[in-house]
Amino acid sequence: MGVPASAANSSETASSEAAWTDPLLANPHAVEDKAARVNKMFSAIAPSYDLNNRLHSLWMDQHWRNVAVQMAGVRAEERIVDVACGTGDLTVKFAEEAFGFESPARAASVIGIDFTYEMLPLAREKWMRHSIVEHERRNPEENPGAAQFVQFLQGNAMALPLPDNSADILSIAFGIRNVADWGAAIDEFARVLRPGGRLIILEFSLPTNPMMCSLYNFYFRKIMPVTATLISRDKTGAYKYLPQSVNTFISREAMQERMRIAGFGDIVVRPLTFGICVCYKGVKQ
Secondary structure, three states, rough: OOHHHHHHOOOHHHOOOOOOHHHHHHHHHHHHOOHHHHHHHOOOHHHHHHHHHHHOOOOOOHHHHHHHHHHHHOOOOOEEEEEEOOHHHHHHHHHHHHHOOOOOOOEEEEEEOOOOHHHHHHHHHHHHHHHHHHHHOOOOOOOOHHHEEEEEOOOOOEEEEOOOOOOEEEEEEEEEHOOOOOOHHHHHHHEEEEEEEEEEEEOOOOOOOHHHHHHHHHHHHEEEEHHHHHHHOOOOOOHHHHHHHOOOOHHHHHHHHHHHHEEEEEEEEEHHHHHHHEEEEEEEE
């Protein structure tokens, strides 16, 4: 997802008024200017994004990303693209996996792409502080090119700045429901992936057990919005949007069917943590 860098608002400007009001939250996916509101929301919460993710998932968000990397099955000399990369958590996990291959047989590159400009400096800083890059600084002959191995770009999930058939793995974590037209994004992912390339979609879901779903929604709707808003000092309504965007998003079956329409086969669906999160994998046919 992306807008020109020159048009990106500062966090202070983005948080000056609500992006999401109660009437809009009745069905946030049907809001005509959803993309602009999502961009404004993420611009505002970027500085506290990681802290809220860790606290309100009880640190499970990192486990979910590890599962996504495992399901992708990274191989040597592959190009990996992480869409809606945010502050770079999944991008860096892919880099850690890919960098394990002995040079020059390691993955060719890892690219993180996000719609919201304010996320990208945080993602770049996270990679530049990583032990892989630090090791290169201390021992330049051992990890040559580590700092440049991961790149971060601004871009739109529905119009990625990448050639056809140019990626072996494409991932999107907790971002597909934020795209203005999620189906068009899946078509775009199919365009960018090579035949045999793997699409990994990690997304929130709702537990299928009614009791677990009720307990989860009580936390998700009543507790998390209050505590996350206090931490972030958010005024955009981001943490009211989050539970509503999950509760009003498509079913697991609808996601699988849309992946098939876009040309993906061998689809695997893996519910995680009682179904709070789901990881989808599809292979471009």
